[in-house]
Amino acid sequence: DTAVSQTPKYLVTQMGNDKSIKCEQNLGHDTMYWYKQDSKKFLKIMFSYNNKELIINETVPNRFSPKSPDKAHLNLHINSLELGDSAVYFCASSQAGAANTGELFFGEGSRLTVL
Amino acid sequence: GQSLEQPSEVTAVEGAIVQINCTYQTSGFYGLSWYQQHDGGAPTFLSYNALDGLEETGRFSSFLSRSDSYGYLLLQELQMKDSASYFCAVCNQAGTALIFGKGTTLSVSS
Secondary structure: OOOEEEOOOOEEEOOOEHHHEEEEEEEOOEEEEEEEEEOOOEEEEEEEEEOOEEEEEEEOOOOEEEEEEOOOOOEEEOOOOOOHHOOEEEEEEEOOOOOOOOOEEEEOEEEEEEE | OOOEEOEEEEEEOOOOOEEEEEEEEEOOOOOOOEEEOOOOOEEEEEEEOOOOOEEEEEEEEEEEEOOEEEEEEEEEOHHHHEEEEEEEEOOOOOOEEEEEEOOOEEEEEE
């Protein structure tokens, strides 16, 4: 069983389109995250949810909207895609916040290419 | 805020020992984590140091000096499969997310 799974693994789309990435974790964790990894491999926190509540919203354009229907799911919807949105988006989860153990469990990533 | 510095690239040969250093600046410190990421893969957790000293897990060890805001990851008996990117990370001030360094690409040759 995959601990953190996200779909789709690959998205190729045109500028201006809207797309969604879904994430599910079966670890029973309270906290879920979205990270963006650019072409230089820099991993940047975008959002964090704890028990369905948004606790971190970094400087991310309003075109990005996360939604957590329950604590096991965290989806990411992106409107009006731009070339600069091309990246790998990683979902992650942890038990009770990252500070306790410094351990996040990452999904396999969703590689978004905007043409 | 938080910032982390680590070398961008390190090269070594099979069987060697390599040390990847990380210095950090943070307004509130919880601990220092290390992650490994192979090309096309997900970051995977290696270790976490909240207290000063050396933690050993098999061929990998991690060290922390809080007074120096410094840590390192030590990889021994290097194997080709250790070729990957290695990231150090600290928590943000609220302890609610990890902030990652820019990563060190390790290339192991035979």
